[in-house]
Amino acid sequence: MRTLLLGILLALPAFLHASLDRPISLACAGSFSEAAFAFAEIIVSNAGSPESAEESAEALHSLGNLAALEGKFVLAAYYHAEGRRTFLRALPPLAIMYQNEEPCNNIGDIYWVSSFAKKTMFEVLEDVVDLTEMPADGSISAALFSELDMGGKAEVFNAHTSLGTQLEDSGMVEWSMLHFGKAEEIVGQVDEGDVSLTVRNSIMVPVMYDNEVDLVRGRKALEEKVDRLYGESERVALRSLNQLSMPGTFYIIYQGGNDKELMTKIRGAYYNMHPKITTSIAAPPPVEKGRKVKVGFVSNYFREHSVCKLFCEMIKGMDRDGFETHVFSGSTRSDSYTKGLREGVDHFHDVSGTGFLLRNKRLVEEQELDVLVYLDVGMDTGSDLWAHSRLAGVQMVFWGHPSTTGFKDMDYFISSSLFHQAADMDGGDASERYSEQLVLMDSSSFLFRFPAHVEEVLERQGAYKKAALGLEEQHRLFLVPQSLQKFSPAFDTALAQILDAHVDNRLIVIYDAKKPLWKDRLKKRMGGMSAKVVFVPTVSPSDFHRIIAASDVLLDPYPFGGGVTTLEAFGACKAVVTFPGAQNVPQLTAGMYGMMGGEAESILVAGSVEEYVATAVRLGGDKAERERVEKLVCEGRGSVYDDDEVVREFEGIVKRAVGV
Secondary structure: OOOOOOOOHHHOOOOOOOOOHHHHHHHHOOOHHHHHHHHHHHHHHOOOOHHHHHHHHHHHHHHHHHHHHOOOHHHHHHHHHHHHHHOOOOOOHHHHHHHOOOOOOOOHHHHHHHHHHHHHHHHHHOOOOOOOOOOOOOOOOHHHHHHOOHHHHHHHHHHHHHHHHHHHHOOOHHHHHHHHHHHHHHHHHHOOOOOHHHHHHHHOOOOOOOOHHHHHHHHHHHHHHHHHHHHHHHHOOOOOOOOOOOOOOHHHHHHOOOOHHHHHHHHHHHHHHOHHHOOEOOOOOOOOOOOOEEEEEEEOOOOOOHHHHHHHHHHHOOOOOOEEEEEEEOOOOOOHHHHHHHHHOOEEEEOOOOOOOHHHOHHHHOOOOOEEEEOOOOOOOOOHHHHOOEOOOEEEEOOOOOOOOOOOOOOEEEEEHHHHOOOOOOOOOHHHHOOOEEEEEOOOOOOOOOOHHHHHHHHHHOOOOHHHHOOOOOOEEEEEOOOHHHOOHHHHHHHHHHHHOOOOEEEEEEEOOOOHHHHHHHHHHHHHHHHHEEEEEOOOHHHHHHHHHHOOEEEOOOOOOOOHHHHHHHHOOOOEEEOHHHOOOOOHHHHHHHHHOHHHHHHHEOOOHHHHHHHHHHHHHOHHHHHHHHHHHHHHHHHHOOOOHHHHHHHHHHHHHOOO
């Protein structure tokens, strides 16, 4: 797109003809360069035709949308001016589609926002720049920006941050980073001393990568930015904590690196730049004999969510004669899981109205807790504001989001010895990945009830039909039942070898329909093998279970594998092939097979990429062997569910931690 927008009209032959349908389809598909060329074709083909003026103006406004998305605000203003001159009442069709709720591949919102940016840039620049001629450079230069009054500068800054935010929400992280980068360049002239964007740009990472080289390059860039941020953090002040200054660290773990040093520096930068983020309570009184141990649990996901499915039963099961349980819930949705938890603990503190804020940390402090347990630090930024502080004598984190936190006052990371059996991908000691002391339980460290709903769905509706997926009966279905951020380029080789092993092998990938461009990025990365991939947009939970049941083999990805999806797959008696040695997080699926023991573990837990591929291919092609292995899973699955021993063991950890 960068090479096409400038001068594109001059490069086209005058005899081309087209309608708006094709370029709009391209724009909605995220094919921005192709869409720009197609819109320009319309303008050239309509030249000199008064009856086509409105269509030409709509094409010009659309080019302005695309220019704004690229951050070329002068060019966007020029196209807006040309659209007005061509047909004054013409409207940008992509924005009108969004307004009318017409489908645009779930990215219509970016055109709505870019239309406002385009119009605003026209109003800011019309008296400063000659918009009757196509600009030589479509961006606002430093010299031009300095000529604007404060109001105009603020509009440019706000346009970049608005587009950056919307593009990020739509899954276009690299484009978002472009706008936030431009906003950072000019923020000193709009709000001197504001370092929010510096922090944000230092932490943001892409979600999808083109290949392993791109991933390595992205990791190196992240480490360099964080090093620079940490090095400068003692010399600057972060005025406020908001969505700009705290973008979250969720996607960092999917890069597959050792995040201990990185996360420690990120947290350290916040400590330095905004000292108010951290407080420490007075040491709580010792737990005297006969007094209940006060334990609190923090999460935004006390509802039907993987976090609650894994840990809520454990919380409810704690001995209320020996423990006083407190739940601090930021969940904005309430359901049967929430209701059951509310009834199963001593105190349920609902902070969903405000979220976890610095000013409401007193809710925890007032309880004088002995132990505070975070279930999923890093899943979002919700609990980060509390986790920067010491709010209880002992603080722990579970693996709801299985990354080290980097917080100086987080004492223990709770996992299971079952999940750290294989040497990790770096061949090191698992404890070297955690800024906290790693505590490995003998039991599974989760309490997941048998997923009877999976069997009920399959009994009522049956497995998905292959024809419903556009496939033939002879096709062998391999399913990766995970979100697209888990499709690391490191996993591509195994997928390619599995698909190449037989003409009938097919891969099923379920993608977030709200972020279709991630799917397009993965499809492009897969190249020729994408012809053997079935991309399925997000389905209902029941249809997800039916697709699991229809699949011949489930593949646990790496370096970040599955957890709840594996537990629910076992509910359908399906075999999941895993390679724990390539995973940089707790190796959950392998640990579950360890709980089963026996032949299922020896068959389905691979020791190399070659064994992973060979096992998957063999099970996909040998129905009798596959059914035999699935029977082993069905017979052994009971050992991974309803593990109430977890509760007693966790209670013991808590007691030892407080010296009881």
